[in-house]
Every structure is written in C-alpha cells, then in structure tokens.
Amino acid sequence: MNSDLEKMRREIDRVDSELVVLLNRRMELAVEVGRIKATASLPTFHPEREQQVVRHISQLNTGPLSDESLRAIYREIFAASRLMQYRLQVAYPGPEWTTSHLAAMSLLGHSASFLPCSSMEEVFDTFLKGKAHLAVIPIEATLQGWGGHGIDLLYTHDVRVVSECYLEISHYLCGAVSGLDAVKRVYGRTEALSQCRGWLAENLGQVEGMECSSTARAAMLAGEDRGGAAICNLYAAQRYGLGVLAERIEDVPGITARFLALGHHVNPPTGNDKTSLLFSVSDKPGALLAALSSLSATNMSRIESRPNKIFPGQYLFFADIDGHRDQGVIRTAMENLARNVTFVKILGSYPKGDPAQPFRIEKENMPTIAEGRGTR
16 A cells, blocks of 8 residues: 555656756747737737637646646736746735736736735726726626626726626634634624524524624634624634634525726737726616617626716716627627717727636645644
8 A cells, every 4th residue: 555655656756857947948938928918019818819829728637637737827827827928917905805906816826926905896997097006896796796896986987897706705704712602792794694694693693793894804803802703704813813703604505706907908809808897878758778778789798787876867877798899780789889879988898707607716835723723
C-alpha cells in the first residue's frame, strides 16, 4: 500500500513539474500579448477572449475534473496573466467580504486589487476618475431586487457594461458561541434575515434579529457578542474567526444575484452576447407598446421599470436583449427604438453569463463549531 502511495505521489510531482513549466510559458506569452496591446493602444481587459478560452477548455475537458472546477482554475490563471501585464484595479460597493466583493473576485480572480467603496456613488466616482480600471455593481437578485439604485447611476453616468456574472447566494449561520442553544441574537442584512426567516423560526425560536448594513459588519458584530451569530458567507466568517453553526439556512435554495462589470471599452461580438439598454417613452397612449414593438425581432430576456428621479412623472425602462449591438437585427432594432422613444442609451454589449450556472462559494477548510474555532 505504501509503495503504491509513493508511486502515485511521484507521478503527481512529475505532473506538477510539467504544469509549472507550461504555466510559466503561458505567462511569457501573456507578457508578449500585453506588449502588443500597449503598442496598439488596445484595452487590457477582454472578457470576450476569456469566454472563448473557457468555452474551448470546456470542450476539451473529459473529466474527472468538473467544468465548474476548471473554470475556477482558469479564472485564477486569467488573473495571474493580467497581473503580468498590469495590476487590475476594481472598485466595488464595500466593505470587504460582502456579496459584491465575492462577485468581483469570482469574475476577475483573486490577484486583482479590489477597492471597497462606501457607497454606489463612490464606486462610480472612483471608476470615472481613473482610480480603477473596472467597477463591479449589483443589478438584480432573484428574490429581492436591489439593482434600482444601480440603474439610476447607469442613467446619469458615462460608463459601459463590459461583462456580467451570476453569484449563488448561500447563507451560513456563524458565530463564536458553543452551539445553537447559546444564540440569543442573529446579525444580518435585512434581505438575509428575510431569506432565512423560516429556518430561524424553526430552529432558534424567538431569537432577536439585528439588522446590519453589510454581511461583513454582521460577522464582525457576532464575533464581539457572546450570544451573537451572523448570517454571512464563509469568507466573512473566516475573516472574523467565526465557526459554522449551520449550513445553507436560506428558506429558498438557489437564490442568485447578478452583477455587472463597468469599463470604458467596446466588446467585439462573441456569438453569445447580451445588450443592455435604458429607454423612456412619452406620456401618451400606445407609447410603450410602440417601443416594445420596435424590439419584436429580438429576444428580450428582461425588462424593468424605474421612476426617473431627474424628470418626475417619467419612467426609465432597463432592458436586456440577446445579441450584440453590431449584429444587423440588433442594430436595426435599436434604430427603430430610437424613433419611438424620448430617450435611449445603449449601456453595452458583452458576453452573456448563465444564471443556471452561477459562481458558487465553496466550503474549503472552514471549521464548524464541533471542530473548534480557527482559520486556515
């Protein structure tokens, strides 16, 4: 048995040696790509190229490695490649270890430099002043929609949507207490407390819910409270030294949130794109019908209305349609739409994410209370 184990370990060492050589060769090529981009004044972040690579490696994958694991590995390879060319600066609504932070890391890898901002306004300000290459903002959630403020800012600021991602929202009850019986207060964002209301009532009875401004703050306060626990993600729990009291306590499984990456460049078509736009219509009968009829040749995957805060009495419509703005049918639809609305703004065309395959925060070496507190 021991000889077989040693043989397998030697084979793993051999494969690792080959991987190191190949990864370094890939980084050398990435440096050359960066030089060519700089010479030609091309944008440094190319989500469409990364999507092409992911599709290619998924087609090559025969297992046992899952496509999801392979994508996670390549996100870090992409991040390391970008790091060889430049240090990607990414603004997001903070603080650290919030859902937006995790979404930014899932989309861009851990090697980027992430800049937490105190508000959505600060995210846009940081990006537009050139302090960050990209910004990541929340735009949609399956149960509670918290993208309205983002839509307002997309309307008033000169930015482009260059990428999107979907993140699965998983809630864990974490704390520094001895067990569930010791929990007297549960800290969490309003949405998190609501999404776990049934589980809390069934398992903790009349425990007091303490609303917090962020997941990270909930974890921090729970760590300071001898009778406290937090509804948070595993990264926040690890950061504040909390153990896992209960896993996946959300009442409805499969909650996902959508995030947009904002940049300045224009993406070329990939063959699997989405175009996001804002428009408003005149206040007269049939105006909205005329606008929607302009888009009848396209597949509209989402539309949401939002009161226009600059012009009271008017509404903004945020819509997603399948396809790239440079495609003939989409270009024609945009031209027709412009003739039937009072305002239209194409926010961007970008590689389409798959809500059925969201990024998932995996449990990696996180201690449960039974195992004792601690960090990796």
